[in-house]
Amino acid sequence: MCLAVPGKIISISGEEPLSRSARVSFGGAVREVSLACVPEAKLGDYVLVHVGFAIARLDEAEAARTLAAIEELAAAGRPGTDALPR
Amino acid sequence: MRYLDEFRERAALEPLAAALARQTTRPWTLMEVCGGQTHSIVRFGLDALLPDRIALVHGPGCPVCVTPAARLDQAIALALEHAVTVCSFGDMLRVPGSRGDLFAAKAAGGDIRIVYSPLEALALARAEPAREVVFFAVGFETTAPATAFAVREAAREGLANFSVLVAHVRVPPAIEAILGAPDNRVQGFLAPGHVCTVAGIAEYEAIVRRHRVPIVVTGFEPVDLLQGVLACVRQLEAGRAEVENRYARAVRAEGNRHAQALVEEVFRAVPSPWRGIGELEAGGLGLREAYARFDARAKFALAEAPAPEAGECRVGLVLQGRIRPAECPAFGVRCTPEHPLGAPMVSSEGACAAYYRYRREAA
Numbered sequence: 001m002c003l004a005v006p007g008k009i010i011s012i013s014g015e016e017p018l019s020r021s022a023r024v025s026f027g028g029a030v031r032e033v034s035l036a037c038v039p040e041a042k043l044g045d046y047v048l049v050h051v052g053f054a055i056a057r058l059d060e061a062e063a064a065r066t067l068a069a070i071e072e073l074a075a076a077g078r079p080g081t082d083a084l085p086r
Numbered sequence: 087m088r089y090l091d092e093f094r095e096r097a098a099l100e101p102l103a104a105a106l107a108r109q110t111t112r113p114w115t116l117m118e119v120c121g122g123q124t125h126s127i128v129r130f131g132l133d134a135l136l137p138d139r140i141a142l143v144h145g146p147g148c149p150v151c152v153t154p155a156a157r158l159d160q161a162i163a164l165a166l167e168h169a170v171t172v173c174s175f176g177d178m179l180r181v182p183g184s185r186g187d188l189f190a191a192k193a194a195g196g197d198i199r200i201v202y203s204p205l206e207a208l209a210l211a212r213a214e215p216a217r218e219v220v221f222f223a224v225g226f227e228t229t230a231p232a233t234a235f236a237v238r239e240a241a242r243e244g245l246a247n248f249s250v251l252v253a254h255v256r257v258p259p260a261i262e263a264i265l266g267a268p269d270n271r272v273q274g275f276l277a278p279g280h281v282c283t284v285a286g287i288a289e290y291e292a293i294v295r296r297h298r299v300p301i302v303v304t305g306f307e308p309v310d311l312l313q314g315v316l317a318c319v320r321q322l323e324a325g326r327a328e329v330e331n332r333y334a335r336a337v338r339a340e341g342n343r344h345a346q347a348l349v350e351e352v353f354r355a356v357p358s359p360w361r362g363i364g365e366l367e368a369g370g371l372g373l374r375e376a377y378a379r380f381d382a383r384a385k386f387a388l389a390e391a392p393a394p395e396a397g398e399c400r401v402g403l404v405l406q407g408r409i410r411p412a413e414c415p416a417f418g419v420r421c422t423p424e425h426p427l428g429a430p431m432v433s434s435e436g437a438c439a440a441y442y443r444y445r446r447e448a449a
Binding site: 002003004006008017018026027034036037038039046048050051052053055056058059060062063065066067070073074 | 087088089090092093097098100101102105120121122147149175202203204205206225226228229231232235278280281283284306309313332334335336337338342344345348434435
């Protein structure tokens with residue numbers, strides 16, 4: 001029920017913040033999604049979609065930071081050096 | 087798919103598992119709150135990557151599971167006695183009420199439709215003004231903004247044939263209830279990432295202050311979950327108790343203000359019964375006075391009869407993490423997804439369904 005799936009905005013329609021919607025591609029499957037909760041979303045953004053609504057813009061820098069932290073963890077790999085960076 | 091595949095890489099899990107093995111010096115019991123997290127853990131076998139001393143117990147974060155049988159009975163009554171079109175998420179259809187489920191009501195001639203979004207229910211009401219349409223509004227903080235949006239739209243458009251059977255629930259009171267139980271054994275929580283995407287983390291800060299327990303906001307992919315466990319264990323080992331956000335690509339501390347504003351306009355927190363857990367103060371949402379005319383319970387004067395649970399189902403114990411699904415005597419024998427005794431066997435987020443689907447041999 002709280003399943004939310006990341007997808008890429010491939011087109012946007014509407015002007016008013018609450019009536020804006022987007023076509024969002026989920027690995028090729030495209031759905032119409034309301035942007036009422038993410039008025040700042042732009043073409044090309046990745047958004048998390050839940051029951052027909054985008055609920056968050058995904059933050060690319062944060063995603064990269066998470067993955068980089070794990071690479072560091074792997075590289076370090078010795079006791080006492082577990083950086084789980086923010 | 088981007089933002090999914092890279093968070094499922096086996097290669098990324100190993101360093102996390104190794105760090106956990108090194109850093110765990112004592113036994114710890116953690117609860118992942120959300121049923122979606124439970125499904126990921128069981129599906130990807132993540133519990134097998136944890137040190138033996140870390141026990142994960144599964145939490146109550148399955149909205150379908152905690153929707154009271156009485157509310158299901160009302161949905162069924164709407165379809166069968168009031169000739170209303172009931173629009174519901176598919177997960178709800180097999181959940182047993184006290185007199186059968188929505189599937190049976192559909193077979194008996196009730197007009198029950200599966201929708202993916204409340205917007206579909208709204209569109210149906212708009213297209214067919216002569217038809218009474220009720221959206222069965224189940225879900226946590228993640229889902230409530232969508233319902234709020236639909237109600238607000240219905241009000242704006244003056245749709246008189248649309249209403250909602252509200253069963254929205256809020257997560258923090260359930261965590262409080264688990265922590266407040268005299269025999270609680272949960273020492274740290276993985277908080278539900280998508281709930282926090284909408285609601286933010288302020289309410290969890292308050293819980294941490296009251297109970298001195300680490301709460302780590304955690305996502306749903308294998309890397310997210312192991313990272314959440316590692317962060318939680320590190321806090322416990324160091325004697326810290328903080329709210330920590332390990333799902334930062336989706337969760338901001340303040341949550342989604344636009345979604346919160348929609349919910350705030352349409353709903354208010356109310357005491358609410360959770361199936362298997364009981365009544366929770368501020369545990370659910372009710373429509374505000376200005377939107378009361380969209381409340382299907384009042385509109386159709388639905389009876390509020392308490393509904394007994396199926397005798398053998400241990401739903402309450404499973405939802406509070408007190409027993410594992412396979413410890414229920416009915417699991418996989420008299421209770422299966424085809425013939426469920428309780429909601430956790432039906433829902434795509436139910437712990438029993440996860441074990442049945444991925445672990446039946448091991449059970």
